[in-house]
Amino acid sequence: MDHFTYKNDILHAEDVALTTIAQAVGTPVYVYSHATLTRHYRVFRDAFKALNPLICFAVKANSNQAVLATLAREGAGADVVSKGELMRALRAGIPAEKIVFSGVGKTADEMEYALKAGIKQFNVESEPELEVLSAVATRMEQTAPVSIRVNPDVDAKTHAKISTGKAENKFGISWTRVDEIYAKIAALPGLVATGVDVHIGSQLTDLAPFREAFIRVVDLVKHLRANGHDIRHIDLGGGLGIPYVAEEKAPPLPAEYGQMVIDVLGDLDCELIFEPGRLIAGNAGVLLTEVIYRKEGEGKTFYIVDAAMNDLARPAMYDAHHDFFPVKRDTDAEMDVADFVGPICESGDTFAKGRKTPRLQGGDLMIMKSCGAYGAVMSSTYNTRPLVAEVMVKGDQYAVIRPRQSLEELISLDCLPHWEIVS
Numbered sequence: 001m002d003h004f005t006y007k008n009d010i011l012h013a014e015d016v017a018l019t020t021i022a023q024a025v026g027t028p029v030y031v032y033s034h035a036t037l038t039r040h041y042r043v044f045r046d047a048f049k050a051l052n053p054l055i056c057f058a059v060k061a062n063s064n065q066a067v068l069a070t071l072a073r074e075g076a077g078a079d080v081v082s083k084g085e086l087m088r089a090l091r092a093g094i095p096a097e098k099i100v101f102s103g104v105g106k107t108a109d110e111m112e113y114a115l116k117a118g119i120k121q122f123n124v125e126s127e128p129e130l131e132v133l134s135a136v137a138t139r140m141e142q143t144a145p146v147s148i149r150v151n152p153d154v155d156a157k158t159h160a161k162i163s164t165g166k167a168e169n170k171f172g173i174s175w176t177r178v179d180e181i182y183a184k185i186a187a188l189p190g191l192v193a194t195g196v197d198v199h200i201g202s203q204l205t206d207l208a209p210f211r212e213a214f215i216r217v218v219d220l221v222k223h224l225r226a227n228g229h230d231i232r233h234i235d236l237g238g239g240l241g242i243p244y245v246a247e248e249k250a251p252p253l254p255a256e257y258g259q260m261v262i263d264v265l266g267d268l269d270c271e272l273i274f275e276p277g278r279l280i281a282g283n284a285g286v287l288l289t290e291v292i293y294r295k296e297g298e299g300k301t302f303y304i305v306d307a308a309m310n311d312l313a314r315p316a317m318y319d320a321h322h323d324f325f326p327v328k329r330d331t332d333a334e335m336d337v338a339d340f341v342g343p344i345c346e347s348g349d350t351f352a353k354g355r356k357t358p359r360l361q362g363g364d365l366m367i368m369k370s371c372g373a374y375g376a377v378m379s380s381t382y383n384t385r386p387l388v389a390e391v392m393v394k395g396d397q398y399a400v401i402r403p404r405q406s407l408e409e410l411i412s413l414d415c416l417p418h419w420e421i422v423s
Ligand SMILES: Cc1ncc(COP(=O)(O)O)c(C=O)c1O
Pocket: 058, 061, 079, 102, 103, 164, 199, 201, 202, 203, 237, 238, 239, 240, 275, 276, 277, 278, 279, 373
């Protein structure tokens, strides 16, 4: 069910007209649907039936406080990759005991903060990281719960920039080295091995690579237990893809993914953890933007919109496709074929090429769909463009969770009236 639908030919988020939000908040603005977010969380949770997994939302996908607080109320945990994300998750009401800490470059300071908070586990990605964690925990007279992120050397068959489970990727420790690594954990002070973790990539549209990786992890857990390690958690990461193109075949549903996981686990008695990001938030958000100009180029038409690659980086970074819709539907409008671009001074600031669209003009509003994950979180201030606003809609109400950064604030960050070199 889509909560971004036309009512009287005006596109709404739930029961709020997007024209109302544009008028009140300005554009570009990210608009999230509370109902979609909640529904996606529940669909994923229910895919595992009685297994009752801990669902740690990948905060990197969307760290908006209203998004995190909504998921916290549903019972979600969090997968964080920095102290900042951990602080956000805690502040949104996610209990520390439901938080896992991933990432290849955790610093001693971040470890100390997470240990003090009392997080559920560190997903450790290298031997030097194990040594630093051991030293930090020992100094604090604490025991750090550790899962090793294993690199199963499986091709996730997704975009190369978001594939993480091949031997050549920087993530995890080779699955072939688990014996020596878990022996090392047992030998180091301040550490206890409680789990095994895997995450092979993002936007996977085929269950086969997941299955291959998970079979490997289940075998590892059995092997480690046989060697005396008390492995209680298995963290299967995130990565399940979402539909971006309405007319294309949709990726497997959470229920199919859940059944595959249940089959692979068999009678393995283990607490299950997942780290979905995109699946929960991706289609719960849109980017609302206004057409500035319709420009006739050399044999080509351009729509120049007020959003740019600094607000939504996905098309420029991954050639990602987002479906577009005009906010005012006009079924009689003549059709146009055009490139959609932003105002930034880079040819890569292109959202779509040769896209078919009902003809629009300057001042018209449109949305880019599926922007709830890896949208606002990846924005920057390139070209001194302020950070974009974010709005949460619930029923016929909406709240501005993050106002658009003011130009004054952005400029005052580093535009000192004079500068000097301090030596
Ligand atoms: C360790 C880890 N967990 C979870 C995720 C979330 O992935 P997705 O948004 O594809 O579910 C990512 C991103 O790929 C990740 O790197």
